[in-house]
Amino acid sequence: MKKRLERMVGEALAACMEKGTLAAAELPAVEIELTKDAAHGDYATNAAMMLASRLKMNPRRIAEALIAELADPGGVVARTEIAGPGFINFFIREGFWATLLEAVEREGAGYGRLDFGAGKRVQVEFVSANPTGPLHIGHARGAVVGDAVAAVLAACGYAVEREYYINDAGNQMHNLGRSVLARCRELDGGDAPFPENGYQGEYIRELAREVLAREGRRCLDEAEGEAIPRLTDHAGGVILDGIKDDLKAFGIVFDRYFSERTLYENDGVAKLLAALEAQGFIYREDGTLWFRTTAFGDEKDRVVIRQNGEPTYFAADIAYHKNKFERGFDTVIDVWGADHHGYIPRMHAGVQALGYPKEALRVILVQLVNLLRDGKPVAMSTRSGEFVTLRQVVDEVGRDAARYNFLMRRSDSHLDFDLEVAKRQSNDNPVYYVQYAHARICGILKTAAEKGVAVPAYGQAALERLTLPEEAALIKTLIRLPEVIEGAARNLEPHRLTFYLNELAGLFHSYYNKNKVVSEDGDLTGARLFLVRAVQTVLANVLGLLGVSAPERM
Template sequence: MYIREQITEQIKNIIGEALNQVQATGALNIETRPDLFLEIPREKEHGEYSTNIAMQLPKQTKKAPRFIAETLVAHMKTDDSYLEAIEIAGPGFINFKLKKEWHYEVLKEVAELKADYGRNQKNSGKKFNLEFISANPTGPMHMGNARGGAIGDILAAVAEWTGYDVTREFYINDAGNQIVKFGDSLDARYRQLMGEDISFPEDGYQGEDITEHMKIFIAENGDVHRAMTPEERKPLLIDYALNKNLKQMRSDLAAYGIHYDVWFSEQSLYDSGAIKKTIELLEKGGFTYEQEGALWFKATSFGSEKDDVLIRANGLPTYFMADIAYHMDKFINRKFDRCINVWGADHHGHVARLKGALTAVGIDAQNFDVVIMQLVRLLRNGEVARMSKRQGKAIALTDLIDEVGVDATRFFFNLRSPDSHFDFDLGLAIEQSNDNPVFYVQYAHARICSIIRQMTEELDQTIALDYNRLIEKEELNLMEIIANFPDEILMAEDKLDPSRITRYTIDLAAAFHSFYNACHVRVEDKALMKARVALIEATQQVIQNALGILGVSAPERM
């Protein structure tokens, strides 16, 4: 248990004992205790923790909040605790101020845990599935996949740090209408390259990659497939091009620092009979009906505004139908305790109906969540960027990485919460200045490494390490920021917002720079110098741990 957790439990116990006392003595008439919450006040002069417990009791006690707060505080015993003072503010807020000694426990924790500082076992023994990107395999990875990749991969890392057994999963949409259209496009381009005078499908895939695939296919196979009918040839062309695309996807994602544990084929749901079994289960439960030749799911029975088609009138399952079977496979066959998907904003309406379908088949939909991701604009010199060298209108993921690098790409795409729109400034992302947030954080790490390299031999090993020498406000503030790291990980996982870790690294770097500008590390006082080196060593370790979660490098030299 980290020091922040220990202090929180300590304060809650002190409040709990005070409540016991006032109940036992009759000082306050409390029959039902409200939930106890502790907050960290925005203003430091109000202390490190605050509670509004007194504001929740007037109705029961028939007393004013201020009187309740005074009565509770009078019964609080702080012996052998980290508490220095308890004060009442405003109408009845109770503020708790801590002795500065608690800060030093933070440095001891970092020194002991090192690369594991921040980890916890809250979710130990639970299986966590995180499906993200799942881009259409009919074309190259594009910029829209880049943000989903950063959000998903970092969220998976956050989950791992809270003890989950995490599976990163890519859902391959290799069945359905888009694959039919893909096959039509490939076959039309093949026939055109073979000299046939035919038109290209109006709704076909126009990308240059389709043409390139067919040029290479012809170079490798000649005209051996020309005599086939289109219906005989299309499956071969689809299989050929999909394998090429998936291989390139794996390569592009590896360059982006993303490695999946599972590549799950949509087609496998058909081949295994999972689609059929799911339909039978829904029909048996009375959750379907037929209308105009199609099979419908009673989504309105689960809060949706309208019912949804499962099987079209032409007999083909919808994407929704496959999605139900897919998530049943996750929860029932593979027994995941929690499943999270990262989806684009255009899928927002799909969330409620899928939760309803999962409920219908007996799955607790509370264990399924979707992170909705908003779009990002790429800007160069204040103008919307058009930067693709390979894909025409699409902005390729590889182009973006080539221009600004993996570190800046992952960091910038995770600067804001997933549900926020924001502008990605390409010029800023490669700028080596404090205005560039990823440079700002990495430079703090490199600067600390430089100081430690220079001063290691200067430290007097005969002098005991005395953290009590660290009393300046900048030193105490830096230790407080370090102490927040484990909580930030827990909150990032709980709120499904990995951007908290990115913002945390900026706050930590800012706290270090403030310390560095106010406090010299190399001083004549050897004991103070040793304590300050220990402080920056802890800072360096936590920056490294946080950047590791983000999949961003922590350079020792810049």
């Protein structure tokens, strides 16, 4: 609808310039927006005011010229008016709105899907936690945001892949192996000191018990140089399997798990650095290798090979992103914790040095979650192993409530997550508000069916009977869905969908309380059933994008 009006205004402008009523000028971009106030019509454009300064003309005069050339072959616009400083307000013909519901019926579960992605390949990389322990609540938010962004992009016609980067090459993994070994010795009765940066969670002890039961004293007898790498691999594998299970229970499935270690195979990282050095992006100083990230706006150059000869995480990350682009992704999206924001200029520098545009890498920052129980903070300490796991949250509050809660705010704003509120099945909890609307509609349709009333097909429904303002508001909200999805996709902001759902559910609940859907009036009943089923379709489609169920009963 919006696009239709945009086109009309654009064409009117072209006609004006051709006829000379308006001097030639470039129109920045026709902007049409829904009005907040019904007195301003249904849509409005500020085109005339945008043009005023360029053409040095009174905006109202420009508006008059535009309206004179406005062609409306479909007869959609009932009338226009010029208001305020130069807005053009469009009043849509009454009864036209309902015709747009045809698309909801025709497209059904696919309503809201778009194709502007045009099959371009996008990778979303998220979670990517070291397999040194189970996922905790802090990972959950990034997991849901990444998953929802991927789903929204897929709905817009992008070919999306979800990827998890396994940091299995660094010190953290080494610490994991040392921690397991230390617990093995402890269980054996030794009093070996626990490593300083070790992982103290109970799960390490369980791993140690399992290792001892399976292979006896082997890890205790062999040299540390043998035992630690072996225990690291084993523990990492077991923990990663657990992570995959937890994610699956949370409704998240990755297309690929990418191991950092594979980047080092065949000297991959070293060769890449050599190539970059040949291009002048890398130099040697003080026995280390430096990446000239300042050439791309970073505040200082960054080390890629340390004095001890070990590559930094950044070195591997450049290689990883090179790998991503070589796999043919047009755009790569990284979901990071907000505490890594300082890393962005560096990574953008890396991408540009590799020869790709800065925009090819987009980073979503996800703020930390403040975990509460009944308003009181829950202590979280990764080091000590005292933390609430993702699994516990899913078990306690449920997958739907957990996912919805993490999507209710912009990802870069702080989020309080209260376990008690999230699991309470009450009006404190928006997920149930939305799901209830869906379940309610299912109930209505069931009641109607029991009375032998079927939902009519589009051509048979007397949609002209939908004359109430609430009905118009519902219809307008339904047909806005594509815009909302497009906005969420372009801005990588899935929270827009939860706000949209709350709005739609609110309109429906209000409508429901005021008006009877199934009545004695056959035509009206049919029209309302048609409308209500469209609401059901949209609720289900959007909930589906967010990975939240749309229950028929609650």
